[in-house]
Amino acid sequence: MGRFDLVGMLPDKTVQPHGASEKEPTEQFEEAPPTYEAAVEELVKTLPGTRADDGRIDIRLDSALYRRLSLLVPSEKLKRKSEDPPDYTEQDGRPIRLNIVIQVVGSRGDVQPFVALGCQLLRHGHRVRIATHGVFSDFVRSSGLEFFPIGGDPADLMAYMVKNPGLVPSMESLRAGDIQKKRRMVAEMLEGCWSSCIAPDPLTGRPFVAEAIIANPPSFAHIHCSQALGIPLHLMFTMPWTSTGEFCHPLANIVGHRRGVSASLANHVSYLAVEWMTWQGLGDIVNTWRHSLDLEPIPFTEGPLLAETLNIPFTYCWSPALIPKPADWPAHIDVCGFFFRDAPQYTPEPELDAFLKAGPPPVYIGFGSIVLDNPERLTSLILAAVREVGVRAIISKGWSNLGLGQEQSSDVFFLGDCPHEWLFQHVTAVVHHGGAGTTACGLLHGRPTTIVPFFGDQPFWGHMVAAAGAGPEPIPQSQLNTKNLAEAIRFCLSPNALEAAQQMAAKMRAESGVERAVQSFYANLPLKQMRCDVLPSRAAVWKCKKGKRQMKLSSMAVSVLTDNMRLDWKELRSYQSKPINIDLRRWDPFTATVSSLMSTSTGVVTSAADIFIKPVQAFQKPKSLKGDGASTETASVTSASEDIFCRPAGTPLPPPRSESDDHRHNPTVTALTGAAGGVGGVLKHFYKGMLADLPLAVAEGMRVAPRLYGGEVYEPGQVTDWKSGGIVAGKNFSHGIVEGIGGLVMEPVRGAKEGGAAGAAKGAGVGLLNLGTKMSSGLVGLVAFSSQGLIKSMHSVAHRSTGEAIKAARKEEVLDMTASGRSEDVKQVVLRDFGRLVIFGDEGRV
Template identity: 40%
Template sequence: MSSTSFSRFTHKLAIDSLDKTAALPTDDGRFNISISATAIAKLQGHLSSDGHEKSTKDTQHEKTHAEKTRFAKLDWRQRQDDFKPVTDNFRGSPQMNIAILIVGSRGDVQPFIALGKELRAAPYHHRVRICTHPIFRTFVEENGLEFFSIGGDPEKLMSYMVRNPGVLPTRASIRAGDVGARRAEIAEMLDGCWRACTEAGNGIDYIKLPNAESLSLDTITSLPDPFIADAIISNPPAYANIHIAERLCVPLHMMFTMPWSPTTAFPHPLTNLKSNASNKRLANYLSYYRMELLTSEGLIDLVNNFRENTLALDPLNAAWGHQLLPQLKVPFTYCWSPALIPKPQDWGNHITISGFFFLATKSSFQPDEALSRFLAAGSPPVYIGFGSIVVDDPAKMTNMILEAVRITGVRALVSKGWGNLGGKDVTENVFMLGNVPHDWLFPHCSAVVHHGGAGTMAIGIALGKPTVIVPFFGDQPFWGEMVARAGAGPSPIRYKDLTAEKLARQITQALEPQVQDRAKELSDRIRSETGTKTAAEMFHSAEQMRKLNCFLIPERVAVWRVRRTNIQLSALGASILIDQGKIDRRCLKPLRKHRWYVEQGAQDPLIGALATMGSTAVGYKTCASKLSRDMGRSKSTETANYKVLIDGQTAPGGSGNKFKSIAKFSAGVGGKTLLFPVDLLYNITNGFHNAPAHLMGDQTVRMRNEITGVKTGLKAGVEEVCFGFYDAVTGVLTQPIHGFEADGAIGLVKGVGRGVGGLVCKSVAGALGFPSYSMKGLAKSIHRGWKESDAVPDEEAIAFLRQLGHRDSVGGQGVLSSHTQKVALSYVGRADGNGVMRMVMRRRGWQNYIELLQLRQDPEKAASVEHDVLMQWESLNVPIRYCSSG
């Protein structure tokens, strides 16, 4: 059985057989999840019956057979895919734009700054952009990395998480409007992540384009360099990651500090697993799917709004759009030490553990005089701080800490943090800290007490400090348990259960000799690891990162492909060829570096039909809700007698707005009604297409090609007819043969069942394929044209580019010919594809222009590079039919 169909099975099992009444959050944000023995038995039987326990030889046999048919497609036009890079001996990694998307606190951001510096340095020399919250701009830029704001306020997020430590909010938070505010913030960050992957600048400062009178070489080169991500690194809370990677067709590599991939080794870090089954390992596995269900239920509408209105992608259906990361086998690197948590045996090769990411100590940091005096005045103090956590009652927390210090008699450094701890009654053996780097401070301490954030925990253990963890929410209890299991500290005590006496007892245990010895032992192992270097190597060694080089300039990443060939060109390489008249710009298309097949459709026809009816009903409800809100606004506007000026005229209010709202409601309901038979037929067809894989474990089911419009819909329909009937008939013979070769007599029986089942399902899919897929393509084209009509171009940018194209030279310096400038302008104004991708194409065109402009600032180097590119192009012997649009 394929990994996709197995993931779908576990998804359904998680829905059907987990006790929803038991899946309620505790005070620390972890969920008490109960999994029945029946569910475990189903999963175990499914694993066994579908080949997860087969020998390596049998599994490889099935895989080889499936690969022969899985990606087969019809050749519609003459193609030539045997061109080879003229510099095929290049072994390095091409320089590329890497966007690192991070949502979280400073402790979440800091490890990725260390990674970003590694990727920017030799031997990689990538352009790295840290995309995170605006509050971290200074922190990122002072480390020499590019910053882009995705919006969001982590301080408010941390305050919300303390009040609502679980996935489900409290009633008080709902009444206070916290949920709506956080949802709005998530929506803002989704759009912010897309902007971070496609826009120039930093997302905060306004970019002023020069006017025609001031246009010169200096003004052009002073503009921010264009940025379009060639690869994305992300942590899971940046929910936009997989959707942006799908839209841009670029590699995606996930990195995180807590387990996020299903495993039998341990349960999800946010769960308190309660299983009545004897096989707890499989219960551990199911806990990940259950948590994914819980966390995604409140976000699917935001994600689909982002996909539809920002990315112009199809919405995901909750019935089968779940667990994208394991389904697609997105590469995952966990940045913790294997000394604490070894890699589970059931994680595939696409999941790796690198070691902790540490940011180098800032040698420039100098403590103030008061802190220096305190450290020198006595024995090493105990550090107590809770970082980004915002507590509701700072005074109460401060008093508790001071009392615990008094009981133990130790000296203490207490960090004020975002919780604003402190007060007037601080004793002499306590020093209140401001913002001091942990890697500088912890070596001066005897032990550390903190909230259990992964970054703070990693630094403390790496420096050999016994660690006391007081978890508030999230994965913090998990790390507390890991530290205790490793013997580097006592068992964690939840913040809401904490008292001065309990904290004093924990500190006393942490200072015991055996705990200090164990912490130093772990420190020796961890400090020998090279986390960031190892992670960078894992990032570049992933399968998705291969063959990304430009054919002509291998040290640069390819962004274009010559149509009907496999020739890949970088922005600079394409610009030189276009400028020299070697290729027509219309013969180039954006290179799909990696295709993410997100929307595979319903698992079977019944689910397809039910999902269509459900999504249509939700659509009607959404239209009604919008009408109600619009009518409410119209009434308040009419009461307040507001007037809106549009293009210098007063817009009609009152009844005019009501009529407009009713018209929008009618159009929305009418559109969804017209689309219902199209979606119904499409989802039922997908259901028949996918049913053999989902229900029978048929690994020969082909992956349907993407449908983006009329042309691709017709193509997919014809392919479904041809391959559907072909596979249906041949499967009756080949499935029993392959089954017998793999499992003997039992495999033969299974093969007969798969052959007969495939004969029915694949034949029906073939019969329905052409009308359903062609109608779906037509609907997408109409929808795309409707959406594009709403797009308003940046008139200031258009005017600037038009003026640029009319000049004979930039600033009279003859940097580019008028022809080259007009070519760059025509690239920027290219109008194919949907509205979103047209804007991306414009920015790629501007990237072409800027890179050539920058190269020609050094005439000697430019002449050499252009000569080499032209010579290498000639050596490819590309037929003229691929270079001319005529």
């Protein structure tokens, strides 16, 4: 369908518009397709306005955007009631030790809570690796944790977010090329996150393969890494990311009025809108990267809210005293409390110590990782406000280097790096940007707080602090001036604000956010599927058929067994303790069939266009080589960027071009190869669409049709390979025949019991509908599900490189364990229990 425009269905810019002349192909394709930036610029012009102060998108209840998205909110979400998270009870009282990678994208305030979590997991006996930006390597390693760099520059990211606080970029950023830079950074971090799962430690070279993943949502790679490895994933974050009817998404704003629209539905739509816009900008990058991992592309309709669709466990690290868990969040979602690390040992520099002792406690003012274009202006504004109120102040220089060139004085101290855990004990109030970590630290110490939000969740936290009475309403950074900052400081110095902040601090001290988050992580692990059959305290990552049963084994067990000649490497296969299968969900027979036909048609048309486009492009020279004065290098960069940012989702990127490539490649050969590829694409899309995709869409559409008239939808299982495809086809066929024919009798009987004659008549109608939908699904599904399973098996056979890379990394881990040696007790337990299981099966288990 191409790119999805949340307002006006922005068309795919890579497809030639209808009505182009077939007689003049050279003129038809003379102009290159618009770049990604051009497409976004059109999106910016058509979107309902964004708020100028904090960048949130306005979702108008009377807009086409709202009407479209509201249809996609399942009714069961609006009726869902809160469930308590499951209790964590280790099976048989046995702990399990895991290799855990924690993937984090963001500023230091985003990384620090996960360092606290990592330290707690380390105490539980796990091996913990923090995967984040390279600038935080010393910070992570100094906490005793392993570190892996994923790329990306958080300073650049912060600067971009300050200029573009919302989801829609500014025209200035579009024209400056910031979007390209950000997308390249995301692509780099996706690759880095995958490497963090299977690459050795960069310092020691010690092998590492993840057995569980913890991540914050902006790292984006989490679900896909989990799917490739088949291991559990747990998301954790400092702002609401799961749809709820209780409050709007922090990055959206519901405006306008519409009769009959419930607040719950409008709030749910806000989450869907934010996710769809995010996927609009990054979906093609994610799918291109998935292709490199041998994973199939994610359909556009499944990308948004994918974590919710897959029921990925989610832990929110904020205080339930500040924001209780919404009543409509299910059991696998929990609110645990803020993550606080152990207070670091800190001795203040003599100048800071002298300043604190020289007068009454000062006010802290700082904006941490925020990168500003004009720090001098903000410094002057802060100094004027401080003088107006008549208080002493500590101004943190931060990444923007506030106070550059200013002299220290008896009333103002310009501070470098200093842990907030120590500093906030010595101030009377805090003014900052509203990062979740800084907000939590201020409240934990009972300090009234003024928040000056720049982007993201910062306005959300500002409103939460104000609602608790611990600070004034947030002041958007674009509206900050001397007067309102002075008034905010006065509010924080009031007795009421101090009392509210201290009450909040007392509640937060009674919580143990990090330890509860660890328990939440344990509670959602599939421990039965994860445990090694001979070493239950280790995670199974291998499987083999031996004796009477299929066994799942840990790397430690395999190390012992291969070293003692009990197993050969040829007998071992990779084991997935938590497989993920992402399918295209269908809503009804009509839209399922139409969308399948449209998808097939788009593929055929695009490939047919390549038959003509590729030869023309092969003989064309870039405009920069036609005398416009631009350099060859510029032309190459422009061509590459257009190729990357306009390529359809899921299409793999070509290898980088060089100047020598242009001279070496024969245009005639390139033209013929491109045309032949177009012909192959036409045949592939047509036959796959008609013989596999369309029957599957019809079968699935008919299967879910009973939902439209209040009936039950049968779930025959997931298709993962040819074998499961046959099983699902058989189950669906049997159910369709039995329920279709049997329903003609049973539905009127059920209806009569519930509603008398009218109910019987209604039941007869439902029975006739079931006869048509369920039998049709069963019959068509015999071919559809079997074909789907066969295609998946063929895909697995043809795309093995990632699986082989995982096996190689795990084998290195086994060999490292063998070289390092195991305790004699472990060796004896493994050999004894393995022998018993081989001979007696499960009866031999101790």
